[in-house]
Structure formats: C-alpha cells, structure tokens
Amino acid sequence: MHLGSDILHTLEMHGPRTEFEKVKGVMGGALSAVEGAAASVFSTVKGAMVAAKDKAEQKLLEAKAVALAAEKAVASTVTDEAEGARDA
Secondary structure, eight states, X not given: OHHHHHHHHHHHXXXXXXXXXXXHHHHHHXXXXXXXXXXXXXXXXXXXXXXXXXXXXXXXXXXXXXXXXXXXXXXXXXXXXXXXXXXX
C-alpha cells in the first residue's frame, strides 16, 4: 500500500506527467538493455562468422597447396617412368 500512496502523492503534487516520465525512464532503460544485449549477440555472431570464414579460406589455401604438390609428384613419377621405359 505504501507504493500506491507514493504514486498518489506524486500525482497530487506534480501531476501525471511526472509518473509518465518515470515510466518512460524505466521503459527506456529496459529498451537500452535489450539494445545492448542485441548488439552484443550480433557482435559475437559476427566475430564467429568472420573467424569461420578466415578458417575456411586458410583450409582452402592448404588444400590447393596439397593438390599442387600431388600434381607435381604425379608428373615427376610419370616422367621418371617414361624415361625408364624409353631407356629400356
């Protein structure tokens, strides 16, 4: 009942505008908290996606290097076998 009498007293002394400002302040604070949480989640997700993209690019470069090395090894082996067959 104490809270109700405080609100009633404020309304009597200052009018409804003061109570509306209090409610707006509370709602604004809650909205700011939600916006902050959303920004934090967005930042975290963005960071994770950038890290995943970077890792995928690194893996792609590694796969290209392995494929190039395998291609060179196969070409060298075929050349050695062809030279061996020619010399035989």
